[in-house]
Amino acid sequence: MSTLTIGRQIKAWYGATVSKVANETVRALASQWQHVRAERDPLVEDFWHKPQSGIADYALLLQKGRRDYTYLHHGKALQEKVGFGMQGKTLSELRSPLQRRMREVFDRCTSEFEPAYFQCFDEYERNGTLWGYLCLPVMTSSDIDAMSIVIYCHFIEDKPSIFRSLFDRSGSAVIVTEPIPNQFGQIEDAWIVSRNEKGERYCRNHSTGAFEVSLRATSLFSIPNVWETVVETAPRGVTHTQIVPRDPSKPNLHISAEMIDERLVLRISEVEQVSATVMMD
Known part of the structure; x- marks a missing residue:
């Protein structure tokens, strides 16, 4: 015993x-x-x-x-x-x-x-x-x-329920996407295949408020400089981007992006102070 x-x-x-x-x-x-x-x-x-x-x-x-x-x-x-x-x-x-x-x-x-x-x-x-x-x-x-x-x-296999729980309870917004490449292999858009609860707010259309199925149609990633800074550089390694909205009532954001098993995974966190990389309206 x-x-x-x-x-x-x-x-x-x-x-x-x-x-x-x-x-x-x-x-x-x-x-x-x-x-x-x-x-x-x-x-x-x-x-x-x-x-x-x-x-x-x-x-x-x-x-x-x-x-x-x-x-x-x-x-x-x-x-x-x-x-x-x-x-x-x-x-x-x-x-x-x-x-x-x-x-x-x-x-x-x-x-x-x-x-x-x-x-x-x-x-x-x-x-x-x-x-x-x-x-x-x-x-x-x-x-x-x-x-x-x-x-x-x-x-002894990994239990999907464990990872799903970590995904759902993450302190950050998490969005999992399937990249859509152009003829040169660059990411021109991405299908949103999964998101946690915190990630839902970043998957909406700015005008209609409806959930979008493509990343580039969302309010945050429709901004050209955000897309170029965060997404287009992700295939080269993990990227970290800090965003300061021009509207002081909106939170500052820290976004990380990386390719995991051919999926583009984005993590978005609200932060108090940042050194602005991208200004956002």
């Missing part, structure tokens, strides 16, 4: 702590293991007799030997992720700097016969996906005095 950081690459949990993991499948499998364990030693067949295809594709089955672990199953989806298969091979044959630390988790899992869960980044992917691994110690069968580990793997 503890948490342990092994080196800097792996963080592991043991015992009852595993049931606190956020992933629903992990919690369900850990609960199933605990339920069986209350009556007898769990067996491979308890989890492997008719496994769901989605689980089997993301599962490993290792048999513990005297000095090593042998891969009896390497899920199809996992093989596609790493580009190779370990079925029939031993843990010692896994060419990974994490191998020794994984072995430490497996050894504790089997020696104490308690579930383990660990997380680490996938070294085989360029973007470094974070993965979680639930390790369930089981007896190979009721007739064989040997131990195995059923391992369910899942990747």
Whole structure:
């Protein structure tokens, strides 16, 4: 019932702590293991007799030997992720700097016969996906005095709801647009594809007050010097522009613009004092 950081690459949990993991499948499998364990030693067949295809594709089955672990199953989806298969091979044959630390988790899992869960980044992917691994110690069968580990793997993805919340609650107005290039590749306009609540006021037409679908039709970005200063230079890197309205009753603005995944993203904040870059009526 503890948490342990092994080196800097792996963080592991043991015992009852595993049931606190956020992933629903992990919690369900850990609960199933605990339920069986209350009556007898769990067996491979308890989890492997008719496994769901989605689980089997993301599962490993290792048999513990005297000095090593042998891969009896390497899920199809996992093989596609790493580009190779370990079925029939031993843990010692896994060419990974994490191998020794994984072995430490497996050894504790089997020696104490308690579930383990660990997380680490996938070294085989360029973007470094974070993965979680639930390790369930089981007896190979009721007739064989040997131990195995059923391992369910899942990747820990970015939750869109988190980023949506940050987007909606941002202290700045945020406008996401799809650039419309001219024949020379310069941005001549941009479709407004998303905006947060604070961004709505900057997406209106000056005359009608209606929401616009193109950036250049809005009150703020219809001003030529604002467009040239803020938008046209964005493809070269992040731009920061300060705007002082001629009307002192209107707030000073700080606008940043940058290209993110081929989208032009604008952030607009009201500021008290600025060194004027652009004057605005």
